Amino acid sequence: MKIVVCAKLAPDASDIEVRSDGTISLERAEWRIGSFDLQAIEAAVRLRELNGGSVTALSVGPLRINNSKLRKDLLSRGPDELVLVADDKLLNADTSVTARVLAAAVQKIGGIDLVLTGEGSSDLYFQQAGLQLGELLEQPVFNAVSRIEAAGGSLNVERSLENETEVLDVPLPAVLAVTTDIHTPRLPNMKEILLASRKPVLEWTLEDLALADGEKQRVETVSLRAPHPVERKRILIEGSAEEAAEALTAYLSKEGVL
Amino acid sequence: MDFKWTEEQELLIQSLEELLQREAPESLMAELDAKHEFPFKSWQALADNGILALGIPEEYGGVPADITTLTLVCETLGKYALPLGIIYSLGIITIRDIIQFGSEEIKAEVLGGFVRGDLPVALGITEPQAGSDAAAMKATAQIDGDDVILNGQKMYCTLSKIAKYILFMTRDSQGANPYASISMWLLPTDTPGLRFNLLNKVGWWTVPTYEVFIENARVPRKNLVGQYNSGWPQLMANFEIERLALCAASVGAAEAALDDSLSYANRRVQFGNPIGSYQAVQHILTDMAIKNENMRNYIYKIAWMMDQGMSVRHEHAMCKLYVARAACEVTDSAMQIMGGLGYMMDHRVQRLWRDIRLMRIGGGTDEIMYNIAGPQLLKQARKG
Numbered sequence: 240m241k242i243v244v245c246a247k248l249a250p251d252a253s254d255i256e257v258r259s260d261g262t263i264s265l266e267r268a269e270w271r272i273g274s275f276d277l278q279a280i281e282a283a284v285r286l287r288e289l290n291g292g293s294v295t296a297l298s299v300g301p302l303r304i305n306n307s308k309l310r311k312d313l314l315s316r317g318p319d320e321l322v323l324v325a326d327d328k329l330l331n332a333d334t335s336v337t338a339r340v341l342a343a344a345v346q347k348i349g350g351i352d353l354v355l356t357g358e359g360s361s362d363l364y365f366q367q368a369g370l371q372l373g374e375l376l377e378q379p380v381f382n383a384v385s386r387i388e389a390a391g392g393s394l395n396v397e398r399s400l401e402n403e404t405e406v407l408d409v410p411l412p413a414v415l416a417v418t419t420d421i422h423t424p425r426l427p428n429m430k431e432i433l434l435a436s437r438k439p440v441l442e443w444t445l446e447d448l449a450l451a452d453g454e455k456q457r458v459e460t461v462s463l464r465a466p467h468p469v470e471r472k473r474i475l476i477e478g479s480a481e482e483a484a485e486a487l488t489a490y491l492s493k494e495g496v497l
Numbered sequence: 498m499d500f501k502w503t504e505e506q507e508l509l510i511q512s513l514e515e516l517l518q519r520e521a522p523e524s525l526m527a528e529l530d531a532k533h534e535f536p537f538k539s540w541q542a543l544a545d546n547g548i549l550a551l552g553i554p555e556e557y558g559g560v561p562a563d564i565t566t567l568t569l570v571c572e573t574l575g576k577y578a579l580p581l582g583i584i585y586s587l588g589i590i591t592i593r594d595i596i597q598f599g600s601e602e603i604k605a606e607v608l609g610g611f612v613r614g615d616l617p618v619a620l621g622i623t624e625p626q627a628g629s630d631a632a633a634m635k636a637t638a639q640i641d642g643d644d645v646i647l648n649g650q651k652m653y654c655t656l657s658k659i660a661k662y663i664l665f666m667t668r669d670s671q672g673a674n675p676y677a678s679i680s681m682w683l684l685p686t687d688t689p690g691l692r693f694n695l696l697n698k699v700g701w702w703t704v705p706t707y708e709v710f711i712e713n714a715r716v717p718r719k720n721l722v723g724q725y726n727s728g729w730p731q732l733m734a735n736f737e738i739e740r741l742a743l744c745a746a747s748v749g750a751a752e753a754a755l756d757d758s759l760s761y762a763n764r765r766v767q768f769g770n771p772i773g774s775y776q777a778v779q780h781i782l783t784d785m786a787i788k789n790e791n792m793r794n795y796i797y798k799i800a801w802m803m804d805q806g807m808s809v810r811h812e813h814a815m816c817k818l819y820v821a822r823a824a825c826e827v828t829d830s831a832m833q834i835m836g837g838l839g840y841m842m843d844h845r846v847q848r849l850w851r852d853i854r855l856m857r858i859g860g861g862t863d864e865i866m867y868n869i870a871g872p873q874l875l876k877q878a879r880k881g
Contacts, residue, residue, distance in 0.1 A: 307504055308504040308507065308508065311504055311505070311508060312508055312511075315508060423519075426512040426513075426515055426516050426519075426546055427508065427512050428509075428512070428546050428547025428548070428550070428560070429505070429509050429547055429550070429551055429560045429562060429566075430547055430550070430560045431547075432505050432508045432509055432512075433505060433560070436505075473766065
């Protein structure tokens with residue numbers, strides 16, 4: 240089975256700094272593999288371990304993603320090779336642009352049986368790129384996938400929905416977005432980290448994908464600001480459980496919560 | 498000068514930090530400490546994720562790693578799960594002795610097992626009358642055909658009962674020079690004739706220490722590690738890295754103590770303001786941070802020197818002396834910042850404070866570090 244796993248490389252949320260005017264600074268943020276994509280990588284690697292084949296990691300984004308440490312980080316987690324589409328025109332790409340670039344890259348790789356994505360990106364978490372990718376590739380596409388098993392030429396797939404678990408037989412090729420609980424991602428050891436630098440990395444541009452002008456965004460970001468921080472009240476309620484409950488409800492009523 | 502780690506080192510430490518948060522969280526370390534239980538599952542997780550393979554030759558399942566990388570691992574273990582840092586550091590000396598001096602058979606058995614998750618080989622050196630003066634040991638080895646019969650009593654033999662082996666040091670009473678009369682044996686802990694007496698310690702509650710009585714323990718003569726009567730220089734060959742590893746774990750613990758202190762100083766409100774807003778507290782925190790920075794710089798300079806093949810004969814002793822004392826000061830300051838809460842058994846700081854105190858004694862006392870460094874400094878000055 241020839242698998243492509245999509246992984247977004249994005250600024251680490253814990254490094255985000257909020258300026259005094261509420262705008263966001265990512266200047267000091269370290270870029271990492273999207274936390275939701277780690278499960279997709281793990282699912283892809285396990286499918287290969289059980290059924291043979293290959294795993295290609297695919298990431299698209301601004302030039303900053305073409306970083307030696309990020310490449311090693313991705314490849315140390317099990318993929319056989321990495322394809323990077325790096326262009327600063329993709330700096331603030333919305334999901335439709337991302338999906339179109341991913342689709343063009345998957346088509347250029349060619350002969351892919353299965354594309355896996357995480358349930359959403361770690362920075363914007365729109366949860367749309369995977370579904371749009373399936374549509375663009377004109378392949379069966381499902382999200383909320385919590386189990387995948389190869390069954391002959393198709394896949395037996397479980398989807399965790401709000402009130403039920405759906406079991407589907409999905410023909411290949413297909414696109415699946417996996418949940419965060421599908422697997423616990425493995426942690427790379429030194430051997431795998433050292434091996435990562437020897438694995439092939441293909442660096443493509445938008446021109447290589449015949450998308451030279453970039454793609455038109457469908458979402459315009461007008462501004463991005465952090466909510467105003469609210470000073471903590473630091474109220475300590477003492478007394479018996481009944482008295483404390485009464486005092487708590489009084490405070491909540493006063494604040495308009497109840 | 499470049500203070501940056503390699504990308505591989507950064508990725509390894511990133512992976513190890515996540516592993517420790519998964520497999521050795523603070524809540525588990527606190528629980529095991531209270532129960533005086535060894536962290537078997539966390540130790541196995543280190544093996545399963547290739548940490549124990551670092552620095553072991555590839556033919557025994559290991560992965561090449563320089564001393565700087567091993568130091569980084571020890572520091573990270575010390576910061577997130579100090580007992581694991583201690584256990585790993587204790588293992589470094591015996592495991593490296595096996596690598597350097599063990600026969601092929603011993604190496605395949607011990608190193609392969611260690612990579613798969615066996616506990617480190619315990620070190621049997623100290624005796625009731627032979628502590629800092631370790632060469633005053635009295636344990637004996639009597640050759641009997643293809644076997645050797647071991648006798649003696651070892652003190653402060655950490656991990657010995659739960660480990661598979663003790664690296665057992667004996668002295669040939671016929672030798673005039675004690676330093677040329679010591680031999681090193683691989684003693685399986687299930688050998689008939691061994692008795693263990695658990696010792697109660699102020700700290701290191703998850704890392705058990707024993708008094709071991711060895712009476713007519715018969716092992717094959719091929720269990721000799723290295724050359725007969727060459728045990729002392731063999732042991733000394735790896736004392737420097739053991740001390741560096743213990744230092745690195747101590748630095749990690751001091752960083753954890755500072756993290757707890759900073760978090761508490763921002764959170765704890767007295768007289769209407771967080772205590773961190775008061776200069777008296779800021780001064781303590783700044784002194785702690787400076788000591789941590791100095792300790793880190795010191796250990797990585799020693800690691801770098803060792804990786805370059807440079808001698809660290811007196812430098813490592815000065816580093817151990819400084820780090821052990823500074824780490825004790827930092828954990829003590831953490832307890833001071835946290836006041837009554839820091840003295841409570843529920844908080845991590847008291848554990849760091851207890852566990853770190855041994856660093857001024859174990860692996861060579863402060864006073865022995867002075868004894869190593871002082872004469873070397875004078876000798877260098879005479880040469881210069």
